[in-house]
Amino acid sequence: MPVDRFKTWKTLSFSLVLIMCGLMACHKKEMAPVPEPTPPASAFVFAKGADISWLTEMEASGVKFYNPVGNQKDCMAILKEMGLNTVRLRVWVDPQAGWNNKADVIAKAVRAKSMGMRIMIDFHYSDTWADPGKQGKPAAWANLSVSDLQVAIETHTTGVLNALKAQGIEPAWVQVGNETNDGMLWPEGRASTNMKTFAKFIASGYRAVKAVFPNAKVIVHLSDGFNNTMYRWLFDGLKNNGATWDVIGMSLYPQPSNWTMLNMQCLDNMEDMVSRYQTEVMVVEVGMSWDQEASCRSFLEDIISKTKSLPGNKGLGVLYWEPEAYANWNGYTLGAFDNRGVPTTALNAFRN
Template sequence: MLRTAYFKTIAVLVTAILSFAIAFQAHAFTKGADVSWLTEMEANGYRFYDDNGTERDLFEILKEHGMDSIRLRVWVNPNGGWSGISDTIAKAQRAKAAGMRILIDFHYSDSWADPGQQTKPAAWANLSMEDLMSQVWWHTRDSLTAIKNAGITPEWVQVGNETNNGMLWDDGRASVNMQNYAWLTNSGYEAVKEVFPNAQVVVHLANCHDNANFRWIFDGLTNNGGKFDIIGASSYPMHSGLDWQTANNNCLSNLNDMVSRYDRDVMVVELGVPWDQPDAQDVVADVISKVRAVNNGRGLGVFYWEPQGQNFSGYTLGTWNPNTGRPTAALDAFLEGASGGGGSDSSGGTGLSEGRYAIISRFSGKALDVEGNSTSDGANLVQWSYGGGANQQFDIASLGDGTFSIRPAHSGKSLDVYGFSTENGGDIRQWSYLNGVNQRWRIEAVEDGYYKIVSVHSGKALDVYAWDSNNGANIAQWDDLGGTNQQWQFRRID
């Protein structure tokens, strides 16, 4: 009996822990991009280069800059098929293969739907209101069914795009008939839940700084039985008619009002800043920080709109330099820690660029060193007075998920937690790079230009063992205790 009670207690605790973990994962802060132009750009010869000028897949570059999610629009019967359901699925499959989360954005139009135009698809132009609701339901259901059959499960689905005055004009123009707009929204909402019951449905307005419009629309929806899970907003701070600081402050105030007034989570689903604006990185970083600051943690994330744009179709608010094909500093804002001003890096949020460094202990002033200049697997990492040898120089490379490999320049091998140890005092050695989790490191800023180097495998910090200040002292891993023997300076080797 006691044993049965014991196992029941354990089962309850495990269930509670798993429930907490699932809830935490569901509310992880989202950083992403709408890249709906991608296939059309590629068909027109556009290519994408990383910070070092190497041609890469766009999704890889976005992930290296802190993004984990992709937003894709769906048009009903678009010219050329771009952003039709087949094109959207092709991009969604690439996003899924890259391990990214997905938001699907229904415009309910053959082309752009925004505050200035909410034009019905040509095939729906003469339908009655009842038939129009039916078409919204079937289009949403059929499109999502095709997405599901392609093996894709979106986390979010947007019903309408920038519906500041409703959608599918004039039947769904909110200023003419708010009830019709609510009914059309519900048609999309119910279709989403039919195919993906766990997907969160977003209703999206432009002009995050305009609280009056948000209140009018969401009061109207609420009063007419409109259904929505998340309130989405567009933020183009430098095109708001306000200075960007005021626009961002007003946006945060509005998002907090949405949370308290309607008890819904909020998200910025479009963000754009001129690519050549000197303050671009600061503007983007401020929007991200504002959404993170929404009351009670209910700001879910930020999506940049077409960062790869490169002036495609006259769009100048991307984060790629159209003259070089490389990311600008604005994209670094999604790393949340890269410093403003200057070029792009792949720091995973540290502000530390990829490259070659001497790594110096704050405690002893000595350098991280491969003992005996060995090129063999299993050679110990020690500290030694810096003499400029290649065995005291390390190539830091982003692994695309905020973590890094650290490789001795003389051997090309990798810093490695020996034997996959999770114990305090586990040796740090060099080993052929196998992409093991014991060869992946987080580099976390501390203060005054110093960093902690933390094993992804064990969660422990790189440590000068036993506070030894002598040449040859062993380098091990240890619980992060905040000591200077666990703090390191990275000196760039030009």
């Protein structure tokens, strides 16, 4: 081949190679692998938890906590080591001593989040304890009308939740009312005399939660998880008056002599709630005398198993109420720490 023609051919060949490489590069860019889709949400995780709302008050009083081998540690860290993954925190509107107010709740929630614990917020809508025997209105709400009470519920709820949100905390569950067997914010919201108003209060709480945290599950909570008649009465009343909820919460405080029977009745009730209202259920409070640790462990293992047995993972979890209370703290004896400040073997039920 003559030299000039060879040079021309070589130049053309090189140009063709460059063109082909460019085309291949473009094609490769256009056909780049599609990024893997975001993996689906993690599998269902059963909540094994505790209400530890007394914790900061106990610490301020100098109370110490020790792990099972006797080493002093942060109480939340001890509970996590025992297998718990969830913390429940009560909220009072304007408590006299400050404990369980917005600032105290945020402080505990920040700690819980830092340890990877999920969080449940429990609004009492009171300045102090709200339970089946007392549902007193906050002092600042004493003279409000029903419509103004609805506004107060929403304002208080969104205020606390927005403060949590500002700290990067998103609760998994929010209770609107605590052990509302006969409603809340008495006398206006007493269910036995005005179910319609109680339903309005629940609706106000529900709206407020969803406005801040659309994915948080709203709980309506009653005591006596074994009492199916009461649950049907209350939740039929709420449903018939337009109230909405995501989860039915239950309390269960048996004795060593009757826990087997009450657990079975509670399971029957949970199954009925799931079927009757197509709702999820959760045992948000349990307890037994601290010095009955063997019976308490058996009780806990059984109620955890029964709650997990509900179809479709409709049983969301079991939470112990103030297990860290010990040495007759505030006169309470149903904790799960002994008089040395060490967890009893009852809490081993949460390890599995």
